[in-house]
Amino acid sequence: MTAGYTEAVNKLIEELGKLPGIGPKTAERLAFHILKSQKPEALALAQAISDVKTKIKQCKICYNFAESDLCPICADTRRDKSRICVVEQPKDVIVLEKTGQCKWVYHVLGGHIAPLDGVEPKDLTIDKLIERVRAGGIKEIIMATNPNLVGDGTALYISSLLKSTGVKITRLARGLATGTTLEYASARMLSDAITARQPLE
Ligand SMILES: [Zn+2]
16 A cells, blocks of 8 residues: 555555566556546456456357357357367467467367366366267367476376277377477467377377
8 A cells, every 4th residue: 555545546556466467566557557548448448357257158168268158269160170179278279279270179178187286187178078079070189288297198188088989189299398388389389289280199
């Protein structure tokens, strides 16, 4: 609480300061920017924040973010629904889509298996993925979990469950440095990894 600011301004600085990468100085600067900005502009920001927390739900098929029952990708009739790319988080869908190379659909697991952190297979959407594959019409599962220990472990666990279905399972190629996360890979690196994807053994 800084003396000299009104309670409302202090509250705004405090809330902005909770955002990642925003220190106290930046929070103060942003708060003043909002104070000086036109009312419609500031209220549009408040509304946008409110909307993402009230309107966004999970896609009924792939568990990506959606504003209706289906996300825009699952609702897109031009997508190849016979290929499912499996990712850990919705933000991974965004980075893969930015390459402009993906015509497939996705399955968002909601994380990775990490028993030490208390995350077990049942906490993810793995059972829903198995259901999707068992429903038929799937030609390929592309594992795009992060190329690190937990991501690889999750991909192997899922592939063992899917083995009996006979569906082809591939993994993004190792142009991606081991230990990295998709989020920080460049679009070029990801494009190469998509094109050169390999069978998951
Ligand atoms: Zn979807």
